[in-house]
Amino acid sequence: MDVLLWITAVSGLGWLYLTLCHGWFWRTDVRLADPAPPPPGGVxxxxxxxxxxxxxxxxxxxxxxxxxxxxxxxxxxxxxxxxxxxxxxxxxxxxxxxxxxxxxxxxxxxxxxxxxxxxxxxxxxxxxxxxxxxxxxxxxxxxxxxxxxxxxxxxxxxxxxxxxxxxxxxxRLRTHTRWEKLIVPAFVYFFGKLFPFRRVNRPTSRVAAAxxxxxxxxxxxxxxxxxxxxxxxxxxxxxxxxxxxxxxxxxxxxxxxxxxxxxxxxxxxxPALADLWNMVARSAFAQLRHSWLLLAGTVLGLALVYLAAPVALVVGIVGADPALALLGLAVWALMSATYVPMVRYYARPAVEAVLLPLAATLYLGMTVHSAVRHARGRGAAWKGRTYPAPAD
Incomplete structure (x- = not known):
């Protein structure tokens, strides 16, 4: 119990940092100008x-x-x-x-x-x-x-x-099916956490993406x-x-x-989980620069950040440990609060933000499967083509 309490506390500190100091990645107000400036003539x-x-x-x-x-x-x-x-x-x-x-x-x-x-x-x-x-x-x-x-x-x-x-x-990606509604908002949320839009847009920042x-x-x-x-x-x-x-x-x-x-x-x-799974798995290991060390760190990091709080809440309730349960609930609530803007951006009920740990677990599986595909020689397979890791 004490070990899980400390792990959850570390997760909570991580979420405080992510919420306040990570480029406001969870906000969804970085948009095109409105009203739109007209383009110059002749361009x-x-x-x-x-x-x-x-x-x-x-x-x-x-x-x-x-x-x-x-x-x-x-x-x-x-x-x-x-x-x-x-x-x-x-x-x-x-x-x-x-x-x-x-x-x-x-x-x-x-x-x-x-x-x-x-x-x-x-x-x-x-x-x-x-x-x-x-x-x-x-x-x-x-x-x-x-x-x-x-x-x-x-x-x-x-x-x-x-x-x-x-x-x-x-x-804006489709969110028509059950799996799209669960996974797509999380996909954009995770992308924003990897590449906070405000940092991408800051000329002095080294963060870049498109x-x-x-x-x-x-x-x-x-x-x-x-x-x-x-x-x-x-x-x-x-x-x-x-x-x-x-x-x-x-x-x-x-x-x-x-x-x-x-x-x-x-x-x-x-339409199916397999379609979304393949979309992510084809490039997840490439995002980690085909590094097994980075993969291990990512798996541990995802587990700490997204899974520690739900586990602490359940264990605290079952084990009659109110301090652990309350800490797990507080960290899960903070995590969910950062996800609400993205859930609402996709016109989903705010309560669905509590499903972020489930989405993160699926993404963890997709990332590991991406590495396994690479190890089996399938690399980044897409529409009949397979791309191995670039030569150093």
Whole structure:
């Protein structure tokens, strides 16, 4: 009992630090400017959409890009990365008649198989960058992301006004199914804890990140950082790109998406636990830099931070130890309080914040499974491709 009491006390001190001193990571008020600054006239933007077997979602996302209300010059480049489900053909059909209606023009292109040392998505991005020619801005957006009609104008307007080199929006993910409702808010919460948005956005901070579903980057800043070639082997390409731009002296900003009326939303469904599990497990070990030592530390850290308090509460009640039970309850309450803003951001009842330890336990399992997959030679497997750890 005494050992568990001390462990829970340490967990409580950890939560006090995280709540007050970790970049206010739990807040959800870091958003795009409202009202949105208008983009300057004459600015040009190329939208690059890497797509591999995305026919299931493309019908809900691509039309929103072709319908952008943008005052400057814009064009969409869909890079069909070896799809076998008719992604490129579907994109061409969706584009039929759009140009005549004054919509954003679309070009469908294909890069061929990536050479050794390149991940497929980054190779597709490189191909798209080479295809766009001279533009002021490049928007990298995933094939499952649907945009509000003013999305491009808002992004460019804010980036130009504040002289940013990269502006990224963490898209609002789906929370329709039971598992999505449990895991998705925690996914964004954990991402924010790893990369507190306020620290990412502070020029003097070394913390850097981006959210790959929606990344607007100044073309000259991308070239100054070495182009997408500098992240050629990155599995977590969004964080790597944000880091590369910031290290090259660029100003970056990461924000959460706004509400449904001004959306940057993912339309990709994750109907089963296995779908969400694979989404996380494919890159979790890469986030730990393929280090078994970091994996061990992460497992111990997750257990201490998220599981000590619930265990203390249960053991304290069963063992008739009120001090242990009250401490466990207090730490669990503080933990849940930091999670409430994210739960409410996803329009879920605040009471669901008490499920954070359960979500953390699932993420712990996903992280361990990611390492096991790597040990078995499967690495970061995604849509028929497997990426081993980068060579040192």
């Amino acid at each position: 040009s933007v190329a939208v690059i959409v890497p797509a591999r077997d995305e026919a299931e979602v493309l019908g809900d996302s691509l039309p929103t890009l072709l319908a952008q209300d943008f005052p400057g010059r814009a064009e969409v480049f869909l890079v069909d990365d070896g799809s076998t489900d008719g992604t490129g053909e579907l994109a061409a059909r969706l584009d039929t008649g759009q140009g005549a209606a004054g919509r954003v023009p679309l070009t469908v292109t294909t890069p061929g198989e990536p050479p050794a040392g390149w991940t497929g998505k980054v190779w597709a991005l490189r191909h798209g960058v080479e295809a766009v020619g001279e533009v002021d801005w490049i928007l990298f957006t995933d094939a499952d992301i649907a945009h509000a009609p003013d999305s491009l104008a808002r992004l460019v307007g804010e980036a130009e006004r504040d002289r940013l080199d990269l502006l990224s929006v963490m898209a 959210a790959g579903g929606c990344v607007l980057v100044r073309r000259t800043a991308l070239e100054r950082a070495g182009g997408v070639a500098v992240i050629r082997d990155a599995v977590i390409d969004d964080v790597s790109l944000g880091t590369a731009i910031k290290r090259a002296g660029g100003r970056i900003r990461l924000v959460l998406a706004d509400g449904p009326e001004r959306h940057v939303d993912s339309v990709r469904p994750y």
